[in-house]
Amino acid sequence: MSFSIEVRNELARILDDGKCCSTAELTALLRMGGTLLIIGSGVPGLSFSTENAAVARKALTLIRQEFSVAAEVVVTRARRLQKRNTYKIRIIPSPAVAELLTSLGILAGGGWAGDDSALLRKPCCRRAYLRGAFLGGGSVNKPEGDYHLELVTANETFAKTLYKLLRAQHLPAGITERKHDSVVYLKDGDAISAFLGLVGAYQAVMKFENVRVVKDMRNQVNRLVNCETANLQKTVNAAGRQLDAIRLIDQTVGIDNLPNALRETAKLRLEFPEATLQELVDVSRGKLGKSGINHRLRKLEEIAIEIKAGDNSET
Template identity: 50%
Template sequence: MSFSVVTKDELARIIAKKDCCRLAELAALVKMDGSIEISGNQRLGLSVVTESAGVARKILTLIKQFFDHNTQVIVRRKARLKKNNIYQVKVSSAPGIRDILVRLGMLDEDGQLSEKIKAGLITRTCCKKAYLRGAFLGGGSVNNPEGDYHLEIITNKEQHALDIAGVMRKFDLSAKVSTRKNWYVVYLKESEQIITCLNVMGAHTALLDFENARIYKDMRNQVNRLVNCETANLNKTVDAAVRQLECIKLIEGLVGLEKLPKSLRRTAELRLQNPEVSLRELGDLLEPKAGKSCVNHRMRKLEKIADALRAKRQY
């Protein structure tokens, strides 16, 4: 299963202790995945559709807790692509259904469709957390932390997306809203922000898994950076040594190393004898020992002599 599915399974098993939080979470689920049905005699009904059995079970449990209405679950199988089950929780049209829709924020007090989150549902911090949990269960996803960091909640109402982002900001989450075709996407990109969001929603096991994967990923990236840096330095050292050897052999062949000053001659001889060592290691072999900068200075002198000999030969 994907990391997103595992996270939702964990959240679907959470049942809030307070009634206010349960109602806020149910309102979010209905707002995300619910639709109002109108029967032939103009009576209203409610239908909530989800692909998760755990989420469907949670919706059914919460509806039965708050509303004494005939409720049923219809299970059908997708005909296209992944042939997963689709769960439809239906609240039949009955007296009082309009009050339910108003209480959940689907309708305003005038009976008009409402895109906003009903203010009374999220007055407390605990209720805001529950609403985010319901919104994520209804239309959220989070990438596997081994890849790119990304958490999002998708809704088809712009105002609802802005309200969800506003709730996130109450927890210092810098949520942003973008459009994707006919959908509005509330998203987080930074790993620390996603970890905070998982904690707010109550997905503590997923949070730990995310942290472990992130630490492993960061460590692996750091090791790769170090290896790349060491490889680059090694290549640089090897290239320099090859160039130095070519210059020394040119001097040796044209004029002889014995014509060089003693310090340069000894440095050149040690380089010929130890083509693989670094400048620092080469300096340790000298008598008396010399530092890396001193050896580098001598090598530059040898290269200048070789360049002069090449120019003279070409001339």
Template identity: 50%
Template sequence: MSYSSDVKNELARLEGQKPCCEKAELVGVLRMSGALVLRGKHIGIHFSTENAALARRVLQVLKTNYQVQTEVVITRSRRLKKNNRYQVEVLPDSRVAEALRELQILPSEEAAKSKLLGRACCRKAFLRGVFMAGGSVSRPSGDYHMEIVTENEELARLILKIMNGFSLSARMTDRKNDFIVYLKDGDHIIDFLSIIGAHQSLLEFENVRIVKEMRNNVNRQVNCETANLNKVIRASVLQVACIRFLQSHGGYDLLPQKLKETAELRMQHPDISLNDLVEFTDGSVGKSGLNHRLKKIQQIAVIKGMDISEYV
């Protein structure tokens, strides 16, 4: 089961919601994935999903808040996974139109005066509904990404406005005939999960993210130390090669005494860094001075005809 499914299953099983929040959540679900069915003079509702928990949730909210007749039809998907598909049908009736007006899905003067999403708790419930019906979030072990996809540009802009009202810094883009509201920042995805009430999924996301960031930090540190070690080794190999070149080409004995002392020190300790090499001096020269002397030896070797390209 995907992480998105885990989040949606948790959300679909939330209890203790206020009636206003249940209705706001239902608005989000129906505006994302619901369809109106016209039979004669009456209107019905059709909602379809592969998530059994979400189907039960929609059915429960409808029965709790409205006197409507419902049916549930289970079909087998024709896609490769062949999952069950749950179709919630609200049979056409005059009471359905009243419910749709209250939910502001059908226009009415009373609905225009009400503020279904006026409260922060209801706006959170609305986001919960749209996510359950058309959202997805990637596992925190991979790239951070959460998106809500709809064909309705007006609805996408409403979702964007509400999310940014909670300081989530959501963005919107379009893909073919769809409009996508998305988050890419891990902190904002965690905030979004908290807002919609997915607290168990939030803890899982945070735990995986902490382990992931610790692993990344360790890898960065190891890579940095490895790079520094390789740099030390390359410098030491070049310095030893320059000294040996001078010894074999008659230039070593002509070196000034200080350079010769540094060369002998390097040949005695060919595998250590400059920081460690300084500890073997008599204290008369520091790291900078030691580095200057070794650079000077390298320059003399190049003047004598040494090709250092293979060491660089």
């Protein structure tokens, strides 16, 4: 079972909210997965589709709780094995539906209305609204993979409302377009965990956090290894530069014509081309400290740079 389905199943089981929250949740759910059906005389009905049985059950429960209207469920069986069933809930068009949709704020002037701010005054309702949005069109990657949670809707105004709600909860949400849809997303592990907690998916939070602890530890180890590798690379690069400098000096001035101190260090580097500074200190039997050797190696590089500059000015 995918992590998204686990989260949806958990959220679909939450049914103990107050009336204010049920309204908010149902509105978001319908906005996500609902289609307004307007029949000839302008009487609206509503159709809501989902692939998740638990979500269908919850939508039906909320609809029956909120509307005294006739609703039916049609299950479309998947023809192929890998496809899922689709559950379609139909609220049969009637004047009572118009009245109730208008009072929910979903319907205005014969179409979807944009503004749900009246439903979102209380924190409990804001949480329920986000839960409805996830149930209707949300998905989240399993915590083992890249952190990603998204809410997808064809309704741009609704997407902006969700985006603002998440931002108001201090969650670093982003918003983008994908084909004909607006996508509101979270990419941050902390934010996704906070979102799941906010909408009441506590089991999912536990699972998410458990995986995250292990994953973070592994990342930390990887970072340390990478850091070591980078340091090693730096040593190799520096040694390479020094060797180039010393060879250039040898070909032009000649190492033996260098002052004693520099000659010694140049020979030491040639003898141990891959040694770190500390290793050079060790093989020189402590005659020189790290900073002393470092200073001389730099000096050799400077001489090489001067030789190169001299070459260029002559040509």
